[in-house]
Amino acid sequence: MNITSNLLGSFFNTSRSSDSVSLLEQTPEFESQIAPLTNHIPRLGDSLQGFFGFFERDFRSFDFYLGVWEAREYFRKSLRLSGKLVLPELSASSVDARKLACMDLKFQPGSEVRACEATGDPNFEILVDLAVARLQAKRTDLSYVLKYLAEHNYEYRDLGLSGSEARQAPAKIKRAAMNSISNLASSQSFSEGFVLSAAGPLVINLMEPLPTYRDLAITFGSQTQITISTLLDSLKSTRPRWTFGVGLENTSAWLGSDGGKVIATPLIGLEIEPVGLNSSLLQTRLSLSAGYKFGEASRGSACRENSRFTQDCTGVSTRLGVSLTIIERLRFQTELEVMPFQKPWDFSFTSKRKSTISRSRRCGLGL
Structure with a gap:
C-alpha cells in the first residue's frame, strides 16, 4: 500500500515538474529571470x-x-x-x-x-x-x-458547515470529491465512466483515507440484510456510526408455496470504525445492534430444541459483528446473534454474509 501511495504521489509531482521543464525549454531566457x-x-x-x-x-x-x-x-x-x-x-x-x-x-x-x-x-x-x-x-x-480547524470552530463556507459542524468536514470533503468524480464519469463513454466510478474511492483513499458520511450495504448469505450507516464524528480515532436496517431470513419462501414464511428482524445499532485498522484498500467495522425478530414461533413459545439458528424464535435479538470492506464496495461480514429473553437462551454464530454488495450513496454505484 505504501508503494502504491508513493507512486500516486510521484505521478502528480512528476506531472507538475514536467510543466515547469517544458516552459523552460520553450523559453530558456526565463531561467535567468526566475x-x-x-x-x-x-x-x-x-x-x-x-x-x-x-x-x-x-x-x-x-x-x-x-x-x-x-x-x-x-x-x-x-x-x-x-x-x-x-x-x-x-x-x-x-x-x-x-x-x-x-x-x-x-x-x-x-x-x-x-x-x-x-x-x-x-x-x-x-x-x-x-x-x-x-x-x-x-x-x-x-x-x-x-x-x-474543528477545535477552533472553523466555518467551511463552500462546504456549508458552521463552526459547530466542522468535525464533519472530512466526510464532506470526500463527498464533494466523489461528486466531482461522478460528474466527470457521466460525461465520458460508458466504459470510461464505469472505470472512473469504480476507481474513484480507491484514488481518494490513496491520497487520504477519509470516512464515508453515509453508505448503504446489501448483504447476502444465510441471512439477507439491508443496512444504512451514518457517520456521527469524522475525527475520533474510533469513528462512531448509527446503523438502521432489516434482516431477512428464509427468503427462499418467496420462491415456493411450501417454504414457510420470511423472517424479518428490524435493527438499530452502533458501528465503530477503528482508524488504526483501516487502510486505502480495506475498511474494518465493529458493530453492535438490537432488534425484534418476528420468527415462526408465537410470542412466548420456546425455540426449537437443538436448533442451529434462531429463525424459529420470536423476541428481542442482539447481534455482535465484524466486517471487512474492500475499496468500499465488496464486504465480508460475520455476526454472533443472541436472543437473551428465550428460555433457554438460543443463539447462532454464523458467517452470515460471506459475499456482500456494498454501495456508497454518494457515488450511486455498487459492485
Whole structure:
C-alpha cells in the first residue's frame, strides 16, 4: 500500500515538474529571470496531493496571501541586489495590507495575540494560527489540519458547515470529491465512466483515507440484510456510526408455496470504525445492534430444541459483528446473534454474509 501511495504521489509531482521543464525549454531566457523560492510556512493546499484547496475558497485565498508574504520576505531578506529594492506600498486601509500585516505579526516571535482582528475575517485568523501551529509542531498531515480547524470552530463556507459542524468536514470533503468524480464519469463513454466510478474511492483513499458520511450495504448469505450507516464524528480515532436496517431470513419462501414464511428482524445499532485498522484498500467495522425478530414461533413459545439458528424464535435479538470492506464496495461480514429473553437462551454464530454488495450513496454505484 505504501508503494502504491508513493507512486500516486510521484505521478502528480512528476506531472507538475514536467510543466515547469517544458516552459523552460520553450523559453530558456526565463531561467535567468526566475529566482527559486523556499516555502518557510506550510501551504494549506499541499494536502490531498495539492487538491485540498479545491474544496474551500478561503484555503486558496490564504495560500495566495501566503505566497505574497513569502515573496516579500524573500525580497526583503534574501535577495542580494546592488541597489536598494523598493517594494510597492499598499494602502494601510486595504484588505490586502491588513492581511499581510496580520501575517507579519503572527509569524514573528512574540507577536500580538490580537494582531489579526483588523482583517474582520475570523477564518483568515484561524488559518494563520494554524500555519504557526503546524510550523511549531512540525506537522504537515491532513489529519492535524482538520482536527485543528474543528477545535477552533472553523466555518467551511463552500462546504456549508458552521463552526459547530466542522468535525464533519472530512466526510464532506470526500463527498464533494466523489461528486466531482461522478460528474466527470457521466460525461465520458460508458466504459470510461464505469472505470472512473469504480476507481474513484480507491484514488481518494490513496491520497487520504477519509470516512464515508453515509453508505448503504446489501448483504447476502444465510441471512439477507439491508443496512444504512451514518457517520456521527469524522475525527475520533474510533469513528462512531448509527446503523438502521432489516434482516431477512428464509427468503427462499418467496420462491415456493411450501417454504414457510420470511423472517424479518428490524435493527438499530452502533458501528465503530477503528482508524488504526483501516487502510486505502480495506475498511474494518465493529458493530453492535438490537432488534425484534418476528420468527415462526408465537410470542412466548420456546425455540426449537437443538436448533442451529434462531429463525424459529420470536423476541428481542442482539447481534455482535465484524466486517471487512474492500475499496468500499465488496464486504465480508460475520455476526454472533443472541436472543437473551428465550428460555433457554438460543443463539447462532454464523458467517452470515460471506459475499456482500456494498454501495456508497454518494457515488450511486455498487459492485
